[in-house]
Amino acid sequence: MDASGTGTRDARVAALLLSVLAAAAAAMVFQVYGAADGLDPVDYIRSGLILLSTWWLAWGAAQALLGLTARHRVTTHSTAPILGRSVVLVPVYNEDPRVTFARVAAMDASLAAIGDPAVVDFAILSDTRSEVIAAQETAWFAHLLADRGGAGRMFYRRRVLNTGRKAGNIEDFITTSGAAWDYAVILDADSLMDGATVLEMIRRTEADPRLGLLQTLPRVVRARSRFGRAMQFSAGFHSLIFARGQAAMQGRTGPFWGHNAIIRIRAFAESCGLPELPGRPPFGGPILSHDYVEAALLARAGWTVRLDTDLDGSFEEGPENIVDHAKRDRRWCQGNLQHSKLLFAPGLKLWSRFVFFQGIFAYIAPVFWLAFMLASVAAVFWAHPPDYFPQENWPIPVFPVDQRSKAVGLAVGIFGLLILPKLAIGITAIWNGRGPGFGGALLALRSVLAELALSTIVAPVLLAFQTRSVMQVVLGRDGGWPPNNRGDGSLTLDEAWVAARWITWWGLLSLTSAHWLAPSLTLWLLPVTLPMILSPWIIQITSQTSRARVFTVPEELALPDILARHDAVLARWPDTIPA
Amino acid sequence: MNVPLRPTTWPATTTEPFLSTLPPAAPLAMPKQVLTAPRLRVTPGWAWVLRIWPGLRQAG
Known part of the structure; x- marks a missing residue:
């Protein structure tokens, strides 16, 4: 492109x-x-x-x-040695720890299978509020460490307060531990990324010193319902083309969809500290659709934010029914309408403002x-x-x-x-x-x-x-x-x-x-x-x-390798472990 | 909490009851960005326009 x-x-x-x-x-x-x-x-x-x-x-x-x-830009896959340290961030919020942590194990195994000496650690960032699930998380984390030999390269922390929601969770990580790594791959709890894709993203970021954020186009997988499979098909078949169009227009100003992307931690830290908006929610308070804003702020600071649609091996799951879709949409709606307060934020690129406008529209x-x-x-x-006689003294009716x-x-x-x-x-x-x-x-x-x-x-x-x-x-x-x-x-x-x-x-x-x-x-x-x-x-x-x-x-x-690895981990792990 | 959560490269910083095994000595500043547009202030120019507006309307 x-x-x-x-x-x-x-x-x-x-x-x-x-x-x-x-x-x-x-x-x-x-x-x-x-x-x-x-x-x-x-x-x-x-x-x-x-x-x-x-x-x-x-x-x-x-x-x-x-x-x-x-x-369509054909990028040559580089094999240059990776110099920087990377961490894969997995924010969780009341998720099933067994399934989520098994994803970490699968991605770690996928990376290990390649045998690249690059440092790629994992950090599970919990914002879980339920004490029962939190207890399960610590137990399953210990299981993950033992299973993958992950001590010293897999980390877990739970916040006392979940201020700023997911954006606050990432910010808390960066302000406490961010300097230990150069790049962070940001995931959602349901994201899965192939090891080769993670390494390729790191290489591309390392190759372009102005690249602040690189977004992949995640494929929706594991849908089972009629609605979910239709969405999955649409995402796989149509979204690639729509995303290419979007990437062609956005150029260096985005997009960022909040997950399945890599950030240059230093760029993100210096540009993306999100303030609370004045006033009370829904328009004030923490910024909900933070990803759009972070992309705009990176672009404002002169960093490139790019979508590479040629990167495979990036997956997520979608809602299985219309009600769950509507619930997610309610959150996105509030987040996007909140951007009306940011349309005139100082210094933003014109296209970033237009992206906010699009999101509202x-x-x-x-x-x-x-x-x-x-x-x-x-x-x-x-x-x-109807006026059949528009002209005075004209005897013949005029039909409209x-x-x-x-x-x-x-x-x-x-x-x-x-x-x-x-x-x-x-x-x-x-x-x-x-x-x-x-x-x-x-x-x-x-x-x-x-x-x-x-x-x-x-x-x-x-x-x-x-x-x-x-x-x-x-x-x-x-x-x-x-x-x-x-x-x-x-x-x-x-x-x-x-x-x-x-x-x-x-x-x-x-x-x-x-x-x-x-x-x-x-x-x-x-x-x-x-x-x-x-x-x-x-x-x-x-x-x-x-x-x-x-x-x-x-x-x-044909089940992608990373999904097969996830299935294999789930098949190997017990259904429950004592919390 | 009696799970073996001790990373090898960094000491764990367990703050009961909330747990963290993240490296503690790597903070990075994340300054809050300015996002709110400056409020439109009535400049002397505006004030002048506002002052003569009633007269202009009357003249019109």
């Missing part, structure tokens, strides 16, 4: 131009449609909402297009769609009755031009912005020979279509959850720091009903009121309201285990 200044600028200009043009065209078509019965204030509001919403969709499409056309865009639907219902009351084709065309265009990038990625992937990894060209195409269908059904449910999150944050409700649910994730209908019945009621209310107030819109609103009404069933069905061939990913066809 061309990360030079000119290439990055060209990519940014192209994406902005494309998306703004598409949005302006959509708004203009809508104006023509609205003008059929005379333009009224609601038409202008709706045009504005179409402009903003379409821009967001077109922006995503432009990113995919850039990803498809960006020159990602969560408020669904609100614009909702507002558009509400305005469309309201527009019925503003609509002028039917502009419904414009509305249909606009809907098709907007839907196209949603599906065309994914279809283009599908066709290109097959053309480029990526099909076999996903079970063959035909199965890959089937999976693309199935993912499109599933995401179309699930989108209104996610839209409802996102809108609620935005409302909660705007009304000042702090979401706290709930631990992630790991494991099976299958939900009963009762559980799904409890989590989503409010969406069903809102869907029913919207459909009946639209039918009563604006019957002509009922059919248009069905693709949104029907999934809302059926949301508990959708959540329950998609949370069930799936062994279908559709959504096959390369990691299911």
